[in-house]
Amino acid sequence: MLRAAAAADAGDRRVGDRVVGMSATTANMYRMVSIAEAQETVLKAISPLPVMSIGLMDAMGYILGKNVIAREPLPPFPASIKDGYAVVSSDGIGDYDVAFEALAGTAAGHLKAGTVAYITTGAPLPHGADAVVQIENTEKLPPGPEGQQRVRIVKPAKGPRDDVRALGSDIAAGEVVLAAGSLIGAAEIGLLATVGRATVKVRRKALVAVLSTGDELVEPDQDALGPGQIRDANRFMLAAAARSAGCNVVDLGIARDDPAQVEAKFQEALSTGVEVLLTSGGVSVGDRDFIKPILERQGTVHFGKVRMKPGKPLTFATINATASRSSSGQLVVFGLPGNPVSSIVTFNLVVLPALRAMAGWPEPRLRRVHARTQTDIKLDPERPEYHRVSLHWHRTGESAGELAAASTGGQISSRLLSMRSANALLELPAAQGVLPAGSIVSALLIDDLGSMPVPEGIPMIVPAL
Numbered sequence: 001m002l003r004a005a006a007a008a009d010a011g012d013r014r015v016g017d018r019v020v021g022m023s024a025t026t027a028n029m030y031r032m033v034s035i036a037e038a039q040e041t042v043l044k045a046i047s048p049l050p051v052m053s054i055g056l057m058d059a060m061g062y063i064l065g066k067n068v069i070a071r072e073p074l075p076p077f078p079a080s081i082k083d084g085y086a087v088v089s090s091d092g093i094g095d096y097d098v099a100f101e102a103l104a105g106t107a108a109g110h111l112k113a114g115t116v117a118y119i120t121t122g123a124p125l126p127h128g129a130d131a132v133v134q135i136e137n138t139e140k141l142p143p144g145p146e147g148q149q150r151v152r153i154v155k156p157a158k159g160p161r162d163d164v165r166a167l168g169s170d171i172a173a174g175e176v177v178l179a180a181g182s183l184i185g186a187a188e189i190g191l192l193a194t195v196g197r198a199t200v201k202v203r204r205k206a207l208v209a210v211l212s213t214g215d216e217l218v219e220p221d222q223d224a225l226g227p228g229q230i231r232d233a234n235r236f237m238l239a240a241a242a243r244s245a246g247c248n249v250v251d252l253g254i255a256r257d258d259p260a261q262v263e264a265k266f267q268e269a270l271s272t273g274v275e276v277l278l279t280s281g282g283v284s285v286g287d288r289d290f291i292k293p294i295l296e297r298q299g300t301v302h303f304g305k306v307r308m309k310p311g312k313p314l315t316f317a318t319i320n321a322t323a324s325r326s327s328s329g330q331l332v333v334f335g336l337p338g339n340p341v342s343s344i345v346t347f348n349l350v351v352l353p354a355l356r357a358m359a360g361w362p363e364p365r366l367r368r369v370h371a372r373t374q375t376d377i378k379l380d381p382e383r384p385e386y387h388r389v390s391l392h393w394h395r396t397g398e399s400a401g402e403l404a405a406a407s408t409g410g411q412i413s414s415r416l417l418s419m420r421s422a423n424a425l426l427e428l429p430a431a432q433g434v435l436p437a438g439s440i441v442s443a444l445l446i447d448d449l450g451s452m453p454v455p456e457g458i459p460m461i462v463p464a465l
């Protein structure tokens with residue numbers, strides 16, 4: 001828990017990180033913490049969720065809860081790498097009777113020296129054979145006097161083991177094929193299937209609820225806006241962001257700027273057993289910003305102001321939920337700012353690492369890269385700014401190239417277009433002046449670089465050998 005910086009007036013009480021009277025207007029008394037401190041506070045307050053069993057078809061995107069060890073070797077028998085003929089390599093070139101067919105999915109037969117067996121890719125090498133000659137290095141001969149198949153080996157096997165996968169050469173028996181803490185992707189699912197894990201132990205992911213607050217908000221399907229109304233963007237955006245982190249989402253709808261309505265929604269979150277509640281709006285310092293005072297009454301507010309742009313009023317609290325169905329024993333609440341860009345940027349910087357940590361990621365933070373800016377960027381003198389950019393690969397001259405950062409334009413926190421196609425947040429320091437184009441800055445990835453804009457003028461390189 002953090003230290004309250006503001007001095008208490010007589011009659012005020014200390015709650016979590018702040019000294020409060022009871023009105024919402026005291027919300028500006030929170031100590032402004034750094035983003036690093038905010039992230040650390042959140043990660044300290046949460047723990048990985050319990051391990052559960054899941055079917056292989058549904059395991060994508062989970063973190064493995066236990067090491068997975070191969071019980072048998074792969075291949076489980078010496079196997080042919082080619083369609084061709086199983087041979088005794090020392091027999092060499094010559095004409096041979098085809099003694100039998102060794103097909104994939106059948107048991108290995110026995111081959112006598114001086115004969116060959118027709119073999120398919122993946123079939124067990126017959127006992128007695130030690131190599132395979134691919135079909136291209138053979139010629140089919142007319143059948144022998146008793147009608148038996150015959151073949152000419154034109155180019156012999158290079159020696160024993162030629163075109164044979166040795167027993168256990170892909171996976172050794174007893175090998176750890178996946179370590180606890182691994183993120184399960186498509187290849188990992190293939191490995192799990194290979195080693196016979198039809199169900200796997202993975203970390204559960206948080207059940208997340210989303211709630212928008214504000215008298216001005218209407219549903220997106222409202223065609224004509226009334227006076228002062230805007231459509232609710234955050235609830236849908238945050239639900240999608242939580243889902244793309246693999247979480248199931250409960251939609252709590254919109255609460256009006258009325259403490260009773262907001263509190264009723266919090267109760268609904270608790271009784272549904274959600275582990276994480278994302279609210280947006282109502283966390284600033286106005287008389288109608290009720291989120292902080294409600295959180296103070298219901299639980300512990302760990303911070304309520306962060307030195308960052310956008311996202312300054314970001315609020316983080318925990319509410320005891322031992323009486324609810326939540327398996328973590330607490331409801332973790334992120335009070336995200338109402339401005340849409342502030343809410344999605346704070347989601348990426350603070351909520352996403354928390355969801356990942358709950359899901360068991362050993363390193364839940366966003367990945368950092370370095371990039372070169374393409375335009376001048378004005379800095380904020382007071383708050384470090386997370387400038388939205390689209391990163392793409394840029395090649396200059398003969399060099400391998402580097403990531404170039406194209407700004408998404410106007411960065412005001414209401415302009416959601418600044419997040420469109422953004423795949424990274426530049427980490428700009430709080431400073432006077434302008435960061436000149438061509439500067440190298442660090443950037444946090446908020447999207448997969450595999451979907452970055454198609455780089456222009458980057459041909460496939462064939463290395464000169």
Ligand SMILES: Nc1nc2c(c(=O)[nH]1)N[C@H]1C(S)=C(S)[C@@H](COP(=O)(O)OP(=O)(O)OC[C@H]3O[C@@H](n4cnc5c(N)ncnc54)[C@H](O)[C@@H]3O)O[C@H]1N2
Nearest residue numbers: 212214232233234235281282283284289312337338339342
């Ligand atoms: N006196 C001060 N006022 C403000 C400060 C401050 O330090 N002192 N901070 C500003 C900053 S920075 C931010 S960010 C905002 C955050 O305010 P709230 O979290 O209380 O959000 P609201 O006031 O409810 O809304 C802000 C803005 O966003 C729109 N909004 C809200 N919810 C949604 C939604 N679900 N979908 C789309 N748009 C939404 C809302 O209509 C407002 O325009 O406070 C500043 N004020």
Ligand code: MOO
Nearest residue numbers: 310311312342413
């Ligand atoms: O912190 Mo606010 O998010 O700048 O608009």
